[in-house]
Amino acid sequence: MKMGRKLPLKDAWLILFVLGVVMLNYPFLHIFNKDVLIFDIPLIILYFFIGWPFSVFVVYLFSIYLGRHSDQKTAEKSPVTNSPEGST
Secondary structure, eight states: OOOOOOOOHHHHHHHHHHHHHHHTSHHHHHHHOSSOEETTEEHHHHHHHHHHHHHHHHHHHHHHHHHHHHHHHHHHHSOOOOOTTOOO
């Protein structure tokens, strides 16, 4: 059975915002704040320099999806009619 329920736009943006806040708060920062060096770079710095662009990329993909989805909705609501008489 296919579910027809879709996540409302406000809820989706709220989820992305909450995930971003969680990524920058104590539990995650504590996990990555270790005395570990990867290629002589501290793990916390790598977390910020990889995690932040990744979250921006996810928001970018989400906005592209919404743009395509809204274009399809607009096309379905207002079909283009080509009348030979013209509109004058």
